[in-house]
Amino acid sequence: MKNHPWASATFIIFVLLGLTARWAIGSVYSQGEALQLVEALASSGLYLGSASATASATILALMLTITGMIRRLDAEFDRDVWWRIDKVAQAATISLMASLSLLLALVFPIGEFEKLPTEWYAWLYNGLFGVTVLVIALLATTVTLLYATIREVIAKVSPDVDELSGEESGKE
Numbered sequence: 001m002k003n004h005p006w007a008s009a010t011f012i013i014f015v016l017l018g019l020t021a022r023w024a025i026g027s028v029y030s031q032g033e034a035l036q037l038v039e040a041l042a043s044s045g046l047y048l049g050s051a052s053a054t055a056s057a058t059i060l061a062l063m064l065t066i067t068g069m070i071r072r073l074d075a076e077f078d079r080d081v082w083w084r085i086d087k088v089a090q091a092a093t094i095s096l097m098a099s100l101s102l103l104l105a106l107v108f109p110i111g112e113f114e115k116l117p118t119e120w121y122a123w124l125y126n127g128l129f130g131v132t133v134l135v136i137a138l139l140a141t142t143v144t145l146l147y148a149t150i151r152e153v154i155a156k157v158s159p160d161v162d163e164l165s166g167e168e169s170g171k172e
Contacts, residue, residue: 004087004145011141018133022126037125042106045132049103052135056096059142063089066153077156084149091145095138102131 025037063085070077070085105128 004084004148006148007087007091007141007144010144011137014137014140015133018129018136022129022133038121038128041125041128041132045102045106045128048132048135049099049106052139053096053099053103055139056092056099056142059092059146060089060096063092066149070153077153081149081152081156084145084152088142088145088149091138091142095135095142098131098135098138102128102135105131 067085
């Protein structure tokens, strides 16, 4: 990601926001508190995981489409465009796998395990919260990489790309 500082910054910002949220929630002291937090996280995590998985799978399909489109265009695309497409596909794949892992972790009937040690629920909550933050950060990073890639493709295809960003010179 050294060539994509915005994508790296996006990932770091979302991880820091997640850590701040976890800090704001505070420590989990009892099994009852942890169980309530896990149940609350599970209900929203299922929606997040499925939405992220859908978005990531769609982005991967669109990356296949853009590779076919680029091959058919007359414009010359350098290695950086292909590298960006590869990075978007990598980020979307990692995001998809993290989303699927989150969904898998959330389908366990957590409240049914009465004989588990009290500390286990706090570890479970922290783990699920961490994976949730990771899914959000990865999806945000994927979107940032996708935007940069789209801008580069548009710049290669359209000679008037400056008009899109409002940098049109001398025209009104």
